[in-house]
Amino acid sequence: MTSPSPTRHSWYEESARGRLAHLLDLGSFTEFLGPERREFSPHLGLFNLPHQLDDGIIVGTGRLDGRPVLAAAQEGRFMGGAIGEVHGAKLTGLLRAARQLKRDVVILFDTGGVRLQEANAGELAISEIIRATLEARAEGVRVVGLLGGRAGCYGGGSLIAGCCSALVISEQGRLSVSGPEVIETNKGVEEFDSRDRALVWRTMGGKHRYLIGGADLFVDDDVAAFRAGALAALERPSALDQAVLAAEQARLERRLARFGDAADGAEVWARLGVAHPAGVPDLDTGAFLTIATSKREGADAAR
């Protein structure tokens, strides 16, 4: 019997706190503004919605294989990991600290984007986070994003991910500016059937993002694999200068020209030269990486 490995511990299923505990060196994490500080959203009560004491994000400092890092983890089950005022401020603060301390950052994304009930504050927060990310990176700080949560990484969250120095993704991870329901609502079910989950994964899922260079490392849905992935991502270059940006612009223009009219991820994979594109979703990680290594579009340092 082929059974799910008994040693596998799903990242997708874990809570934000559980993911942090498994990612960082045992007992090394110290939380900033923990739940007992009660820095929660002041807005949700107006909508008769319950708040969460940490506002859906955990920030703090810890060690990764002995190396000091700052870390943030979003809880995708609380309001879909959506970014409100306090949630955003905690991440902004962490990234500003990273710049001052010159300490690398790991962000465990799990978010549908901006929280509708605090939309203006949330949108502002996204801008502040992006600025803080770029300012930290300008100082040589690495900002690594890990993508494999239940809520995926959508909307403003995907914009932040796009500013990271490296992204690690699992098959379960989804990365897209617009989510499936948003596309269906705006363009119609003929354009995108959000309930066709295989389609969602073919167009936004981890394998697709890795194949088109939207993520740098592909790992199993496993907490140990994400830890190894985070360590490898922290070794990647973080330079962010004009030459890198120009190269990134050129890469994205090439991508658009090559795949812009493709209707489905499988069509993109076929154009990449993958022999059996329809079989890609069913490949295990080893077999997938064998194909992907030779066929994938390279990611650029600028992302």
Next chain:
Amino acid sequence: MENLRYELSSTRPAGGTRAVGLVGVVASGNLEVLLERGAAPDRCVIDIATPAHGFAALWQAVTADFAARMAAGGLRITVNDGGARPDTVALRLAQGVRLMEKPE
């Protein structure tokens, strides 16, 4: 939101030395439970915030059973409810007490 507070008798003091514990998340059908110390050793104080109005009798029954059955003396407990069912509430409260007993 409905805010409820119960100050309950709990004859057995909570174990462990951990200052703070958190279990659960605020999601549909779920809840978060924050446990802190500082109540009198034979008392357990529970503050609840719930979006579901009119269930005070249920909360009263669940928390009273919890305080009577578990070693919850001395605990100050904060509950943020996402519309959890009583069985889930009882489970999270029990998980919280067990977490407080664990060494850090």
Next chain:
Amino acid sequence: MRDWNTKGRDRQARLEAGRHLATGKIVAAQDLVAFLEAILRPGDRVCLEGDNQKQADVLAKALAKVDPAKVNGLHMVQSGVVLPEHLDIFETGIARRLDFSYSGPQSARIARMMFGGQIELGAVHTYLELFARYFIDLTPQVALIAAVSADKDGNLYTGPNTEDTPTVVEATSFGKGLVIAQVGEIVDKVPRVDIPADQVHFVVDAGRPFYVEPLFTRDPAAITETQILTAMLAIKGLYAPYGVRRLNHGIGFNTAAIELLLPTYGERLGLKGKVCTHWALNPHPTLIPAIESGWVEQIHCFGSEVGMEDYMRARPDIFFTGPDGSLRSNRAFCQTAGLYACDMFIGSTLQIDLAGNSSTVTGGRVAGFGGAPNMGSDARGRRHPSAPWLRAGQEADPDGPPPLRRGRKLVVQIGETFGDGNAPMFVERLGALELADKLDLDLAPVMVYGDDVTHIVTEEGIANLLLCRDKDEREQAIRGVAGYTEVGRARDRGMVERLRERKVIQRPEDLGIDPLDADRSLLVAHSIKDLMIASGGLYRPPSRFRNW
């Protein structure tokens, strides 16, 4: 002189009316509406095949398009009222009277139409009961059925989802009715003959497969800790002590949790080979890990399940398969097997009253029964002994003379004390009674009668109703596992404790189960993908269940 063949002549007339619109037996899809108008007559008794899984959907759509001036007042006798068209025909007057079993997705609309008088209700049946009436007083004059393929002669291949078809055809064809089949394709030779051509009068090439609902797929990702606790209680408190080898599981998440705990928790309890070896069960994807680890010897199926076809084909020792290699399901036979040859039925419900009666009728929804009541009832015609059956009989009647004492089937209701939307599972008065009042029914739609129920499992514990000696004990045993529902809070605490001492009620701690151990890590599979991997890639889950 009496004419002894009016029915045969009636069929002959319909055959001739239909022949004008057919080539041999084959009716073109574009002629289907005109064809139905030709062969149907006002007031006909019609079986439009459909159950909780497969649907003769193309025939249903065509029937909804016939001219109500030509075809009206039909009496529909069918297992499932599932597609919108099944109810549209009552709005337009094409149909008038309804005898059925199951109406899951249409439960709210069917109730509204009953209240509004658009549907004249015969009765809500169990599957076997409706099938039985096809042979006695509800024999269809026309059956509209669904198959995978047909040959030119009309031999049908119904494939893994054979389900109700043989029963419907048997009653209709030999009862001198007309059988019309929609098929996905017409082939030179069918893979196997499920229905012989001489029982089939017309065939429509629908050009695509009939619709099948993946109703029995439960995503392990959605299983809660409380459901796992109820599953642990059932395994340790019922499966183990009774040694239940032959059983049926309901469709809910509690029983899915049991299936996923067998290779972990069940293995740890040393139960492999001692319980859960023979099943009357649809091919539940959640049973794959238990099958793969050698728990299961044999499964007979009511129907199939989308995506399980290749897996079953590769496990012929376990499933009933034809010479072509694919599953042969049969709802009537499997329901009979569940009724007579299983020692336990365990399933969920929406409401249980103080006498143990259960119903799925709530707040203006009439979901029907499906098969649960057939399996969830004591088989009074049973005569063969088995250890669980005898033990249950002994618990119910400890002083009776053993050689004359009937055994009892274990009929177990399992669930959380509060269900979806925090609705209590335990109620003083069933919603089914309000429905019966409103519709002036002689009989309320009760799914499992209280006197058939032997155990109730909730997160608070197990109530063994076999050990209750009077009505009061029974009521307190039920209240004693009803948790924080109003029914549960109104318990007589002293009496409940006395019942616990007699093991009428068993709490988790009485069974050595710590509720805090009820953790998702106990599940052998955590996702649909895990099930696919456990099947060696043979299980092909439908897209809506995938996260890859």
